[in-house]
Amino acid sequence: MSIQFHKIWVEQCEATEGIRERFGLDDALNYLIGEKLFHFVQAAEQHPEFAAELPAFVAEIQRLFTAAKSATTSMSWKKGSILPRARQISTI
Numbered sequence: 001m002s003i004q005f006h007k008i009w010v011e012q013c014e015a016t017e018g019i020r021e022r023f024g025l026d027d028a029l030n031y032l033i034g035e036k037l038f039h040f041v042q043a044a045e046q047h048p049e050f051a052a053e054l055p056a057f058v059a060e061i062q063r064l065f066t067a068a069k070s071a072t073t074s075m076s077w078k079k080g081s082i083l084p085r086a087r088q089i090s091t092i
Contacts, residue, residue: 006049009057012036041086
């Protein structure tokens with residue numbers, strides 16, 4: 001069985017739920033968006049298998065941070081321009 005690094009986002013999203021419960025929303029956002037999504041987008045720019053996973057990763061992030069938290073999430077995504085960059089790569 002080979003390791004599928006382009007699927008690592010699944011485990012990262014699962015870890016985010018525990019981070020949010022233990023440390024709060026800001027730490028969960030920083031972990032998943034500021035760190036993991038950021039690095040995933042960088043990898044997606046060079047590797048098509050990562051780019052193909054971006055839409056699912058972004059959809060899961062949106063599911064994790066529901067409408068009640070959407071204002072904070074939206075500001076964080078826009079602030080670093082990570083989400084627009086992720087969307088651009090995933091359409092290539």
